[in-house]
Structures are given as C-alpha cells and as structure tokens.
Amino acid sequence: MNDSPQTTGQTYQKAGAVSPPEAIIVMDINSVIIRADRQSLRMFGWELEQEVIGRRVLDFVADEDRQHVQEAFQKILLDGSITSLVCTAVKKDGTLIRISANGVLFSDSQGNPQEVIVIVHDLTTQLAHMELLKEAEKQLSEAQQIAHFGSWEWDISSNIFHWTDEMYRLFAIEPQSISVSNETLIEHTHEEDKEKVKNFITRSLENGFDVLDFRFVNPDNGIIVWFHARSKTFYDTAHKPQRMVGTVHDVTHEKELDQVKTQFLSLASHQMRGPLTKINWHAEMLLQQQSEGLSDVQKKYIHELYDASKQTVQLTNSLLTVSELELGNMPFKPEKISLPKIAKRVLEDYEHIISEKKLHFKEVYSGDLPDIETDLYLLKTIFHTLIANAVNYTPEEGSITMTISVDTQRTNTFLISVADSGIGIPKDQQEKVFTKMFRATNAKEKVMSGSGLGLYIVTLILKLNGGEVLFTSEENKGSTFTVMLPFIPKSEQMVKQ
Numbered sequence: 001m002n003d004s005p006q007t008t009g010q011t012y013q014k015a016g017a018v019s020p021p022e023a024i025i026v027m028d029i030n031s032v033i034i035r036a037d038r039q040s041l042r043m044f045g046w047e048l049e050q051e052v053i054g055r056r057v058l059d060f061v062a063d064e065d066r067q068h069v070q071e072a073f074q075k076i077l078l079d080g081s082i083t084s085l086v087c088t089a090v091k092k093d094g095t096l097i098r099i100s101a102n103g104v105l106f107s108d109s110q111g112n113p114q115e116v117i118v119i120v121h122d123l124t125t126q127l128a129h130m131e132l133l134k135e136a137e138k139q140l141s142e143a144q145q146i147a148h149f150g151s152w153e154w155d156i157s158s159n160i161f162h163w164t165d166e167m168y169r170l171f172a173i174e175p176q177s178i179s180v181s182n183e184t185l186i187e188h189t190h191e192e193d194k195e196k197v198k199n200f201i202t203r204s205l206e207n208g209f210d211v212l213d214f215r216f217v218n219p220d221n222g223i224i225v226w227f228h229a230r231s232k233t234f235y236d237t238a239h240k241p242q243r244m245v246g247t248v249h250d251v252t253h254e255k256e257l258d259q260v261k262t263q264f265l266s267l268a269s270h271q272m273r274g275p276l277t278k279i280n281w282h283a284e285m286l287l288q289q290q291s292e293g294l295s296d297v298q299k300k301y302i303h304e305l306y307d308a309s310k311q312t313v314q315l316t317n318s319l320l321t322v323s324e325l326e327l328g329n330m331p332f333k334p335e336k337i338s339l340p341k342i343a344k345r346v347l348e349d350y351e352h353i354i355s356e357k358k359l360h361f362k363e364v365y366s367g368d369l370p371d372i373e374t375d376l377y378l379l380k381t382i383f384h385t386l387i388a389n390a391v392n393y394t395p396e397e398g399s400i401t402m403t404i405s406v407d408t409q410r411t412n413t414f415l416i417s418v419a420d421s422g423i424g425i426p427k428d429q430q431e432k433v434f435t436k437m438f439r440a441t442n443a444k445e446k447v448m449s450g451s452g453l454g455l456y457i458v459t460l461i462l463k464l465n466g467g468e469v470l471f472t473s474e475e476n477k478g479s480t481f482t483v484m485l486p487f488i489p490k491s492e493q494m495v496k497q
Contacts (some may be wrong), residue, residue, distance in 0.1 A: 044089065068359075084100055085100065086098065102118070148166070148170065154245075161182075204214055214229065225357040226254075227251070259326075259327075283302055340365045362402070365404050370406075394420045401419045424475040
C-alpha cells in the first residue's frame with residue numbers, strides 16, 4: 001500500500017478514536033515500536049508512550065508465541081497485510097492477556113516499505129465469557145442428562161434444526177451424529193402417536209404453544225418410553241412464525257406411578273361407591289317421606305348431608321370414570337344415537353339453573369343429521385361437561401349457544417360446539433385446560449366446588465372414540481369448546497370390546 005506514513009498514521013488514529021476497545025500500534029519494518037495510542041497504553045498497563053517507543057514488539061509477547069508472531073510480521077512485509085493473528089501478550093505488571101491483531105504494511109510514494117500499523121483487540125474478557133458460556137452449556141448438558149430432559153430449536157425461516165445432546169440420547173441416537181428435522185422426530189415416534197406429533201407441530205405454529213405426551217420405542221431393546229413435550233413459537237410483527245423452541249422430558253417413571261395411583265383410585269372408588277350411595281339414598285328418603293316429624297334444624301342438617309353426599313358420589317363417579325378410562329377398562333357399547341335427542345335430554349338437568357340465572361340458551365341443530373354410533377353413557381358425559389361448564393361459569397343473563405352440525409372439513413365427522421359469554425380462561429393458563437385436576441384461578445373464585453376432572457375425562461373419552469376437542473377463550477368474554485366426533489368410532493380397541 002503506497003501512502004505517506006504521517007498521513008496514514010493520522011488516518012488510523014481517527015479510526016481508532018471511533019472504537020475505544022481497539023488499540024493502535026505503529027512499528028517500523030524491524031518491528032520496533034514508533035507510536036502507540038492511548039488505548040494501547042491502557043490495554044498493556046503502560047503510563048507513557050516513551051516507555052514503549054524504541055522497543056521491539058516481541059518484547060511484549062509471551063515466550064510460547066514469539067516465533068508465531070515473528071513469522072506473522074514477516075508475512076506482513078511479504079504480503080502487505082495479515083488478519084486475525086491471535087497470541088498471548090504480556091502487560092507491564094507481568095499479567096497475560098489474549099489479543100487478536102490485524103496488520104497492514106504502508107510504503108512511501110516510491111514503494112519503499114516504511115511502517116506497519118497494527119490494530120489490537122483485547123480478547124481476555126470475550127474469552128472469559130466464552131469459557132463461562134462453555135461451562136454453562138456443559139452444566140446444562142449434564143443437568144439435562146441427569147433429568148432425562150432434552151431441548152430443541154427450529155429456525156423456521158431457514159428451516160435449520162438444533163437438538164441438544166440429551167435430545168439425541170433420549171431417542172437412542174449418538175449426539176450430533178445426524179442432521180435433524182421435524183421428520184426425524186416423527187420417524188422416531190411410536191407408530192400410533194405419529195399423527196399426534198404432526199398435530200402437535202401444527203398447533204404449535206397456529207397457537208404459539210402446545211403440550212403433548214407421546215411414546216417412543218427404543219430400537220435397541222424394544223422398551224416403550226413416554227415423553228412429555230412442550231413447545232413455544234415466536235412470531236414477527238406480521239405474526240409470521242419465525243422460531244420454535246421446545247423440550248422433551250422422559251416421563252416414563254411418572255407414567256408408571258400414575259398407573260399405580262389409577263389402580264388404587266379405581267379400587268378405592270369402587271369400595272366407596274356402595275356406602276356413599278346408601279347414605280345418599282337414605283338422606284333422600286328422609287327428605288321426601290319422613291320430613292313431617294323433623295324440626296327445621298333437623299331438616300337443614302339432612303339437606304346438608306344430602307348435598308354433601310351427592311357431591312361426594314359425583315366426585316367418586318368421576319374418579320372411577322377416570323381410572324377406568326386410563327386403565328382401558330371402560331366398557332364401550334356402541335349404539336346408534338341421535339345427537340340432538342341426547343343433547344336435549346342432558347339439557348333438561350340444567351333447566352332449573354338456566355332459568356334461575358336467566359341465561360339465554362340457544363340450540364342450533366343442522367337438518368338431516370345422521371345418527372352417531374357411540375356409547376350412550378360416554379356421549380352423555382361429554383354433553384354434561386360442556387353444558388355444565390358453560391352454565392356454571394356464565395354470569396346471570398349471559399348467553400350460551402349449543403350447535404350440532406356435520407364438519408365440512410373432515411369426512412364423516414360431527415361438530416358439537418358450546419359457546420358462552422362467561423368468565424373465560426386466563427391466557428397464561430390455557431395450556432393446562434385439559435390436564436387432570438386443573439381449574440383456572442378465576443373458575444375457583446367463581447364456583448368453589450369442582451373437581452377439575454370434567455375436561456380431562458372428555459379428552460380420554462375422545463381418545464377412545466377417535467375424536468378431538470379444541471377451544472378458544474378470552475378472559476371476561478367467554479369460551480367456545482368444539483368437539484369433533486366421527487360418525488363411527490375409529491378405535492380398534494373398541495371394535496375388540
């Protein structure tokens with residue numbers, strides 16, 4: 001590069017002033033320092049420029065890197081420049097720092113080499129941060145391995161995927177041995193759960209999050225492993241999905257414990273049902289036939305006994321239903337049924353409270369609806385849950401609309417929709433709606449009683465029946481729950497039963 005040394009030095013000084021972390025050192029062609037800016041003095045702990053003028057730059061390089069730096073300097077003289085030279089330098093007090101340097105040779109107007117200008121960056125802090133990051137990544141990897149917890153990231157715009165090492169291990173794959181994608185996840189999923197995983201990804205893109213329990217069969221030993229997956233999608237300002245992150249957790253042990261607890265609940269519920277039914281029946285008999293000789297206080301006590309026993313029986317029945325569905329012991333007796341007819345029959349149980357709360361309940365049934373082939377008890381359970389939730393959590397004079405129609409998007413599928421103008425579900429709690437024993441905070445404040453099992457039971461029934469349930473909700477504005485039911489049950493298990 002041909003230029004006046006003085007002019008060039010001034011130019012670099014100005015450039016250095018723009019970016020304080022950079023230090024500028026000027027040397028002659030024998031690597032003797034002839035100028036040093038203030039940032040270089042601070043970087044190396046020098047107080048005055050005179051301390052370094054006239055000294056060779058190698059005097060400030062650690063012994064193990066001197067040969068490397070000498071060769072780099074010769075390369076500058078031959079090629080005119082060098083970039084990204086990294087070495088260890090020695091500060092005035094003897095401490096060591098890691099630096100990177102870019103050097104350029106400047107010549108006079110006749111082409112004679114005059115000086116070398118080097119821009120130096122202190123890498124010590126950056127490398128320390130990198131070491132901390134590496135240590136944090138190591139600790140995260142170890143923690144994930146201990147907890148059987150993997151994570152993944154999908155850059156949607158570039159379609160690039162990243163799995164952590166433990167994510168690979170969970171699926172019995174050597175870490176970082178293959179390129180991964182959504183197809184990799186689906187390929188390594190239990191055959192019966194592949195469609196669920198596809199829907200999990202689709203819902204994550206549409207709704208911004210999703211949760212799913214699914215199975216994986218270890219190809220090495222044939223053992224079935226249960227995973228719990230969670231996802232979150234990030235969007236740009238136009239609500240176009242840009243990135244999705246998620247976790248996969250081995251919950252096989254938890255599933256096994258759930259199985260034991262479910263078996264216990266099933267046994268306990270069976271044992272409790274008989275005595276509770278007797279208490280309920282006797283309390284009802286006292287109220288209906290023997291109340292003439294009772295005082296008002298006694299009647300009040302019996303009313304309270306009757307109401308408490310009735311609630312306990314309902315809870316026991318719900319627990320028994322859950323346990324039988326989870327254990328696969330729920331009898332399924334399909335028969336041809338008219339959906340509007342069953343809906344109206346269930347609705348009769350809520351006429352009193354609908355009237356008491358002055359709710360506007362609208363029924364919309366499409367014409368010429370075919371009969372559905374399903375289990376009557378389970379179908380009534382679905383209607384009871386949807387209607388009860390809408391009635392209980394809609395304030396006085398609110399509106400509820402129940403619609404039954406044929407799905408225009410899916411073949412041979414009914415749509416049962418219950419929309420209300422109720423309290424809605426807080427957005428930050430919506431992902432838990434279909435989990436066992438869950439009740440939203442505003443629901444607990446509105447209605448003290450409640451098991452949190454209703455919608456969970458609905459999901460179990462629909463899993464058995466080959467259906468699906470979705471919802472939309474906005475707090476203080478209302479909710480809409482939509483159930484999709486096939487004309488004929490799809491589950492092979494039910495055919496066997």
